[in-house]
Amino acid sequence: MxxxxxxxxxxxxxxxxxxxxxxxxxxxxxxxxxxxxxxxxxxxxxxxxxxxxxxxxxxxxxxxxxxxxxxxxxxxxxxxxxxEITVLEGAREFLDEALAKNIPMGIGTASNQANIDFALDKLDLRRYLSAIVGADDVQLSKPHPETWLKLAEELNTPPEHCIVFEDAPKGIEAALEAGMKAIAITGHFSANDFGAYENILQIVPSLNVLNINELLYL
Incomplete structure (x- = not known):
């Protein structure tokens, strides 16, 4: 799958x-x-x-x-x-490649709908996404797994076939509780901050260092 x-x-x-x-x-x-x-x-x-x-x-x-x-x-x-907001280095290239490979993609965020709409439209990111789950769509925020489980459901993909991309330990914890593997993106947190989570596949500084073909077979 x-x-x-x-x-x-x-x-x-x-x-x-x-x-x-x-x-x-x-x-x-x-x-x-x-x-x-x-x-x-x-x-x-x-x-x-x-x-x-x-x-x-x-x-x-x-x-x-x-x-x-x-x-x-x-x-x-x-x-x-x-x-001042921008797309992070390497993110658009990663999304372009994943879209070309027909990989289902969605966003799970604690942001409210106004912030989501503002960012996606300003930065032309909506076209990559098949589903969006924000703060207004869930009862419990990360580290509760509801955000990721609801997003997986909307993408019609079982949790075990989902890979979560997160920059925060609490988001990785939510993925673990949802039964999903994860990629940790360092930025405001260091690699050491993610050491406790056994669901992490890789810890990387940016999305553009990842090999999508390898991720599909992990």
Whole structure:
């Protein structure tokens, strides 16, 4: 059976993490959070109330309040830094080759639909994708496996035939829980940060060092 390629978006296909981080720094400082630098970066996964309670210690936001804060942050991110986002080195070439080989591809991300649409249309990435699962489509964010399992279902591919491409350990953990193999992309995390996950096939600095033909037979 043909493999399906399941991609995270931010930090895996597109270079947005510095912009997201700068925006979160502004937001949490305004909310009185003591987190900054690496302490803040390590907490930037997931979504909704669970995320906000971690990055603003002592807070007790309702899910509705948290989603409003996150949505406002994302709007601010697009306004401040939207013109700076780019496709990561090697990503488009990898997508072109996979598309030519008719490999089913989709995105599983914690971004909301507005951010997804903004990035895919601005960078002309939508044409590569057969399915998209974002924050608005799931109940539980990574490291819960729901995102990857739902994306595999939409791609009509069993989890054991899916390869996840991720730049964050929590996304790799979600792939492990979903029964999927994964490729770890180093960037904001080092190779050592991925050492605990037995589902990793390779740890690479960028997608363009991968051999797609080899991946199909792993």
């Amino acid at each position: 043909t493999k399906a390629f399941l991609f995270d978006l931010d930090g895996t296909l597109i270079d947005t993490m510095p912009a997201h981080f700068k925006t979160w720094q502004i937001v949490v400082k305004e909310m009185g959070s003591p987190l900054e630098g690496e302490s803040l970066m390590n907490q930037l996964y997931g979504n909704g109330a669970e995320l906000m309670r971690r990055i603003v210690p002592g807070s007790n936001f309702t899910e509705e309040e948290a989603r409003e804060i996150v949505a406002a942050k994302e709007e601010r991110y697009r306004a401040l830094y939207g013109n």
